[in-house]
Amino acid sequence: MARRVAKPPASADLDARKATILEAVVTEHIDTAQPVGSSSVASNADLSVSPATVRSEMVALEREGYLAQPHTSAGRVPTDKGYRYFVDHLSDATVGSAQQRQVAEFFAHVRGEVEDVLEQTSTLLSEMTSYTSLVVGAGHGHATILSAQLVSLDANHQLLVTVFSDGAVTKHSVFTPYAILPSDVAEASRQINALLLGTSLEHRVQVPSRSDQVASLVRDAVATLHAESPTVEGEQVFIGGSSRVAEAFNGVETVRKVLAILEQELLVVSLVQDVLESGSSVAIGSEHGYESLASCALIVAPVTIDGQRAGAVGLLGPTRMKYREALAAAQLVSEQLSRHFVGEDERVQ
Amino acid sequence: MARRVAKPPASADLDARKATILEAVVTEHIDTAQPVGSSSVASNADLSVSPATVRSEMVALEREGYLAQPHTSAGRVPTDKGYRYFVDHLSDATVGSAQQRQVAEFFAHVRGEVEDVLEQTSTLLSEMTSYTSLVVGAGHGHATILSAQLVSLDANHQLLVTVFSDGAVTKHSVFTPYAILPSDVAEASRQINALLLGTSLEHRVQVPSRSDQVASLVRDAVATLHAESPTVEGEQVFIGGSSRVAEAFNGVETVRKVLAILEQELLVVSLVQDVLESGSSVAIGSEHGYESLASCALIVAPVTIDGQRAGAVGLLGPTRMKYREALAAAQLVSEQLSRHFVGEDERVQ
DNA sequence: TGTTAGCACTCGATTCTACCGAGTGCCAAC
DNA sequence: GTTGGCACTCGGTAGAATCGAGTGCTAACA
Numbered sequence: 217m218a219r220r221v222a223k224p225p226a227s228a229d230l231d232a233r234k235a236t237i238l239e240a241v242v243t244e245h246i247d248t249a250q251p252v253g254s255s256s257v258a259s260n261a262d263l264s265v266s267p268a269t270v271r272s273e274m275v276a277l278e279r280e281g282y283l284a285q286p287h288t289s290a291g292r293v294p295t296d297k298g299y300r301y302f303v304d305h306l307s308d309a310t311v312g313s314a315q316q317r318q319v320a321e322f323f324a325h326v327r328g329e330v331e332d333v334l335e336q337t338s339t340l341l342s343e344m345t346s347y348t349s350l351v352v353g354a355g356h357g358h359a360t361i362l363s364a365q366l367v368s369l370d371a372n373h374q375l376l377v378t379v380f381s382d383g384a385v386t387k388h389s390v391f392t393p394y395a396i397l398p399s400d401v402a403e404a405s406r407q408i409n410a411l412l413l414g415t416s417l418e419h420r421v422q423v424p425s426r427s428d429q430v431a432s433l434v435r436d437a438v439a440t441l442h443a444e445s446p447t448v449e450g451e452q453v454f455i456g457g458s459s460r461v462a463e464a465f466n467g468v469e470t471v472r473k474v475l476a477i478l479e480q481e482l483l484v485v486s487l488v489q490d491v492l493e494s495g496s497s498v499a500i501g502s503e504h505g506y507e508s509l510a511s512c513a514l515i516v517a518p519v520t521i522d523g524q525r526a527g528a529v530g531l532l533g534p535t536r537m538k539y540r541e542a543l544a545a546a547q548l549v550s551e552q553l554s555r556h557f558v559g560e561d562e563r564v565q
Numbered sequence: 566m567a568r569r570v571a572k573p574p575a576s577a578d579l580d581a582r583k584a585t586i587l588e589a590v591v592t593e594h595i596d597t598a599q600p601v602g603s604s605s606v607a608s609n610a611d612l613s614v615s616p617a618t619v620r621s622e623m624v625a626l627e628r629e630g631y632l633a634q635p636h637t638s639a640g641r642v643p644t645d646k647g648y649r650y651f652v653d654h655l656s657d658a659t660v661g662s663a664q665q666r667q668v669a670e671f672f673a674h675v676r677g678e679v680e681d682v683l684e685q686t687s688t689l690l691s692e693m694t695s696y697t698s699l700v701v702g703a704g705h706g707h708a709t710i711l712s713a714q715l716v717s718l719d720a721n722h723q724l725l726v727t728v729f730s731d732g733a734v735t736k737h738s739v740f741t742p743y744a745i746l747p748s749d750v751a752e753a754s755r756q757i758n759a760l761l762l763g764t765s766l767e768h769r770v771q772v773p774s775r776s777d778q779v780a781s782l783v784r785d786a787v788a789t790l791h792a793e794s795p796t797v798e799g800e801q802v803f804i805g806g807s808s809r810v811a812e813a814f815n816g817v818e819t820v821r822k823v824l825a826i827l828e829q830e831l832l833v834v835s836l837v838q839d840v841l842e843s844g845s846s847v848a849i850g851s852e853h854g855y856e857s858l859a860s861c862a863l864i865v866a867p868v869t870i871d872g873q874r875a876g877a878v879g880l881l882g883p884t885r886m887k888y889r890e891a892l893a894a895a896q897l898v899s900e901q902l903s904r905h906f907v908g909e910d911e912r913v914q
Numbered sequence: 915t916g917t918t919a920g921c922a923c924t925c926g927a928t929t930c931t932a933c934c935g936a937g938t939g940c941c942a943a944c
Numbered sequence: 945g946t947t948g949g950c951a952c953t954c955g956g957t958a959g960a961a962t963c964g965a966g967t968g969c970t971a972a973c974a
Contacts, residue, residue, distance in 0.1 A: 253936065254938080272939095287955075289953045290953095329736060329738060383738065385726055459827075462818075463817075478807075621917090637968090638924045
């Protein structure tokens, strides 16, 4: 349950009353999407002071960068810094029991390969929260190879099928300009398997350099496999509820920009990775470097298997998103997902 | 080059002048997104008649359902029927030479597995046209099995890796509540391979029902494989430029609906399939049954390998999309894609 | 009979004005 | 330090006036 973030960038704590006021402003603005005035803060938040007092505090909060005024004579709106303070001082929340049941139900009944589970999880998360969800599956860079077989499609096309210890399967076609005998393919397959068994993509094997046809096929096949970048490749992203983007923002242009980001898988992976590595579980507004996501907040939660980071789940919403609920949902789902993969045995039958 | 559609639903041909006027209205409205008035038609289209004459023709066109008036004293806007007529009488166009080079360039340099090629093709199509693209890869229901291997992840988890004649590879995990000896897995793998070799998912094999551990593992594995629906499974959809949806429509709600449709892969597959089977290459407005896509037009072009339908490419845009260019682009790309897969040998090396 | 010019009319879009009211900033009093 | 009072600001809304693109109709013309 250690979700707390290690990142408040030296934002000196506010005194209790300022904090209460800030929280009230953030909460109400998240709710209404409107600037919040001093009087509604004074009446809603349980501080028994007059609007005038609230006002003077708000001036201070604005000076310190937590609030902003769209224009004179409008209420206040939280800045990114304001949201940051709010999130950093959020009391931990748990998701409602109905949703807990929904998640339990889901994980009790999902079947299928890892990819299917992740895909469906992304849909689950998005439906729970009404935000766009990101589910990132780990790459298989450090998984060891359990099997590598060459299968002949025709005399010129072989397919290298590799099975990794984490259950991932990859295929790579290998083309030979000359026709190859089935027996030679079989022999190459044996050699490749012997060569690669137990290795990982991170630690590449040396291929003996003989010059017969079989050897050159072996070389080609292994080279093709190794051509994959071990870090990025195999990291899969599943995006759930991308249509939610259209609900979250009212400017069509903003929607377009956000969707454009989501289209680039690599970018999404590194975005999630960055936030994860920053030690925080939330990136607000411009905290992640992406201009186009300036009006977004991103929540992430790591998925771990045996203490190893094995992926992550994320939620993308507007900066005025419902942090408490979204954090709780991401937290719960990532935990359950982690548990799902280690505990698979017990539950299946 | 046989793109012409077999579908004009008994829309009696318009006389030459009406046709010219309709075309002018459609063209201008596609360009400007504004209602088109009689005077601009009279001056732009090369029919030497006065606006008054055009007006009376427009009244007729409206009565016949080709045009509509947003309100009295506004110009005319094409109806779905109007677009349909326009598309059905479109002179074939070819894409600009710059784009032709772009496509040739692309197909000369793409490398990688089928999936990668399709994915990149979807990006290409979307960038060429500024519309959202759909690329559907065929399922492997009728491909024969070239190899089926059982790989042991651990004593309780086996992975059935199946290679199909079309180069597709699937994996299915098989769980056994009891620990299985590596030698038994190997034996089961042999049996499975022997059993499935040369079969397809459409024609399922009978599994002998002995009751030892190996036999039951074989049974489980084959059952898991056969559990896939042969028709739908394996049909992959690649969507390129989904952010273009946000450009194409100005209502946020429309954008949301369209995105929601695109999220459902199965739905997209059957949508494309339906249009393809209707014999037409364009579905406009409500012609495809989907309420949420009422303001969309969908262009499809089949991808064939050896005369067999092997997939399709599509473009999704607003009903006022640039049909000529989009049709030409889809046409060109689908042809090149078809050629790419049969001609792969010659080009590599 | 088909075409055209002329003209009154319609109706959305734009602009302007007035005005309301939520909310502020400031100040004097408590 | 807190509060009530008060003048002030300024976005939003409503109504009126205006503009103009475009229509439908009619009467005249070829």
